[in-house]
Amino acid sequence: IAEPQAEHPRLPVYPDRLWPPSAADIETWCQPHRKIFGEFSSSSFGDFQTVFDQPQEYIMELTFNQAAKGVNKEFTVNIMDTCERCNGKGNEPGTKVQHCHYCGGSGMETINTGPFVMRSTCRRCGGRGSIIVTPCIVCRGAGQAKQKKRVMIPVPAGVEDGQTVRMPVGKREIFVTFRVQKSPVFRRDGADIHSDLFISIAQALLGGTARAQGLYETINVMIPPGTQADQKIRMGGKGIPRINSYGYGDHYIHIKIRVPKRLTSRQHNLILSYAEDETDVEGTVNGVTLTSSGKRSTGN
Numbered sequence: 001i002a003e004p005q006a007e008h009p010r011l012p013v014y015p016d017r018l019w020p021p022s023a024a025d026i027e028t029w030c031q032p033h034r035k036i037f038g039e040f041s042s043s044s045f046g047d048f049q050t051v052f053d054q055p056q057e058y059i060m061e062l063t064f065n066q067a068a069k070g071v072n073k074e075f076t077v078n079i080m081d082t083c084e085r086c087n088g089k090g091n092e093p094g095t096k097v098q099h100c101h102y103c104g105g106s107g108m109e110t111i112n113t114g115p116f117v118m119r120s121t122c123r124r125c126g127g128r129g130s131i132i133v134t135p136c137i138v139c140r141g142a143g144q145a146k147q148k149k150r151v152m153i154p155v156p157a158g159v160e161d162g163q164t165v166r167m168p169v170g171k172r173e174i175f176v177t178f179r180v181q182k183s184p185v186f187r188r189d190g191a192d193i194h195s196d197l198f199i200s201i202a203q204a205l206l207g208g209t210a211r212a213q214g215l216y217e218t219i220n221v222m223i224p225p226g227t228q229a230d231q232k233i234r235m236g237g238k239g240i241p242r243i244n245s246y247g248y249g250d251h252y253i254h255i256k257i258r259v260p261k262r263l264t265s266r267q268h269n270l271i272l273s274y275a276e277d278e279t280d281v282e283g284t285v286n287g288v289t290l291t292s293s294g295k296r297s298t299g300n
Helices: 023-039 064-069 201-206 265-277
Strands: 056-062 071-082 097-099 108-113 116-121 130-132 144-155 164-169 172-180 187-189 192-199 208-213 218-223 232-235 251-257 288-291 294-297
Touching: 056 064, 056 071, 056 144, 064 071, 064 172, 071 164, 071 172, 144 164, 192 208, 201 208, 201 251, 218 232, 218 251, 265 288
Parallel strands: 056 172, 192 251
Antiparallel strands: 071 144, 097 130, 108 116, 164 172, 187 192, 208 218, 232 251, 288 294
């Protein structure tokens, strides 16, 4: 007894056949689809390979100063681009191409699959509309060839390690990722830079001036009296350009006090005299003893 026929979201309903369909019915229904997706694809991915062709990626090494200030740097790339010999036509210069009779020169062919009419790229000419009889000796008819090109990469001031820029090369694009070397002088924190400045004990106590290496020029730094170790002095606007906004970062100078390892006899006596007057010492000082009348050096 035949079951009532019901619509199915995937398989068609044939009025002269029973439901559920037999294996032969399913095979008959699937055959046109196999033909569509099988004959017109040379691989499991078909023409999607060219659609998702990704730009080539390159690594460019930069010094700290080049990344901070910006630079135009020449770079060599190997890239697939329009063949210079045939100008992308695919045929050897001076030769002619034949009209494709398979698609009538349209580059598309039509196939009837039962209720469907499908149009696809011509399998004979690959969509060109013509047949290359004598392929280009450089690109072998592809119209593109690998070429070595020298390009000038404009490195923006303030670029950071690991950042990537997109650069047009001919009719293609490349990605350039920057690798920034460490600096022996500066440390970077965004648009700000940090460096160390060594000063003497006398400069720390009495104040004065010192010369520090800056990113753009030598900086004269004012040392206030009583400067402490690891104290920071801010030099506004002496840092790296802000790549996503206006202005510059700051240069922070970290003060380091250089303690001499050896003293002259006069320096030793002066330090002992200073130590006798100190009142905020936790512990003891070599060469200085505490007496009932106050601190005295062992030499007195």
